[in-house]
Amino acid sequence: MRTDKPRDPVAGPDAGPEAPFPIRLSGPVIKGFGRGSKDLGIPTANIPADDLDNHPDLKTGVYFGVVALAPIQSGENGENSESGNGNTSGTNAHDTILPAVLSIGYNPFYKNTVRSVEIHVMPPTTQPSPTAATQSQPTFHRLPDFYGTKLNLLILGYIRPEFDYVSMEALIEDIRVDCEVARLSLLRAGYLRYLVDDGEGLEGVDADREWLVRF
Ligand SMILES: Cc1cc2nc3c(=O)[nH]c(=O)nc-3n(C[C@H](O)[C@H](O)[C@H](O)COP(=O)(O)O)c2cc1C
Ligand SMILES: Nc1ncnc2c1ncn2[C@@H]1O[C@H](COP(=O)(O)OP(=O)(O)O)[C@@H](O)[C@H]1O
Ligand SMILES: [Mg+2]
Numbered sequence: 001m002r003t004d005k006p007r008d009p010v011a012g013p014d015a016g017p018e019a020p021f022p023i024r025l026s027g028p029v030i031k032g033f034g035r036g037s038k039d040l041g042i043p044t045a046n047i048p049a050d051d052l053d054n055h056p057d058l059k060t061g062v063y064f065g066v067v068a069l070a071p072i073q074s075g076e077n078g079e080n081s082e083s084g085n086g087n088t089s090g091t092n093a094h095d096t097i098l099p100a101v102l103s104i105g106y107n108p109f110y111k112n113t114v115r116s117v118e119i120h121v122m123p124p125t126t127q128p129s130p131t132a133a134t135q136s137q138p139t140f141h142r143l144p145d146f147y148g149t150k151l152n153l154l155i156l157g158y159i160r161p162e163f164d165y166v167s168m169e170a171l172i173e174d175i176r177v178d179c180e181v182a183r184l185s186l187l188r189a190g191y192l193r194y195l196v197d198d199g200e201g202l203e204g205v206d207a208d209r210e211w212l213v214r215f
Contacts, residue, residue, distance in 0.1 A: 002165060010181060011182075016188075020055065020058070023058065025052070025155065027151065029147050029148060030046050042120055046117065062178050063101070063155045064102075064159055066154050066195055067100045067153045067212075069149050097209065100119050102120065104116075106162070108162055119153060133176075140179070156191055194209060
């Protein structure tokens with residue numbers, strides 16, 4: 001169970017990801033238990049946990065990183081189904097590397113028996129955070145549904161273990177703080193370079209950014 005200890009505002013070393021990070025996971029977005037949006041108001045894109053077999057030492061918990069979504073396929077007549085997809089964020093998620101916060105594990109609050117990998121995609125860091133404590137009514141980022149789309153995820157750091165909670169409100173509040181920790185963590189130069197090309201030409205970073213948008 002979570003204690004009332006104040007949370008650290010950032011996670012991971014300031015200089016940038018430290019081994020075993022960055023970790024690459026990818027897969028098609030699959031159906032979960034349908035709780036993220038319905039119960040919590042926090043959509044999470046679930047991907048198969050199979051890739052975790054390559055990382056047997058990776059513990060369950062909450063992590064931050066960056067994601068990219070495969071481009072939307074053109075329709076039968078060659079038209080792009082992008083138009084009218086209801087994306088109100090002002091950016092095309094399918095063109096962009098976006099910040100993310102994720103949980104890997106058994107969701108102790110719900111007592112799942114299978115391990116899941118669930119990613120909450122956040123708005124670009126250039127936009128105001130919808131989950132900031134200063135918002136009168138914090139809300140979680142929502143895109144048009146993208147089930148079946150291939151998603152590439154680069155995990156850059158560990159935030160905390162998974163907990164059980166006394167109430168759903170307490171779980172939601174902790175996930176809200178996770179979003180803020182992820183955002184502030186990614187705004188440091190050593191992490192921001194995964195979201196935005198900093199022109200430094202760092203070999204590992206460039207290779208990871210290229211991998212992210214290769215589908
Ligand atoms: C950043 C983040 C942190 C989470 N932390 C916890 C946690 O500590 N304990 C828990 O039981 N579930 C946690 N969850 C998982 C939620 O309970 C989960 O997203 C919800 O059950 C939705 O599942 P679904 O995708 O199967 O619908 C977390 C999810 C996210 C995105
Ligand atoms: N910001 C977002 N992050 C992740 N998924 C999102 C987001 N906005 C919309 N979605 C969509 O919502 C779905 C997840 O909703 P959720 O309620 O967690 O259902 P499920 O239990 O099927 O995973 C994702 O698969 C995706 O299609
Ligand atoms: Mg989900």
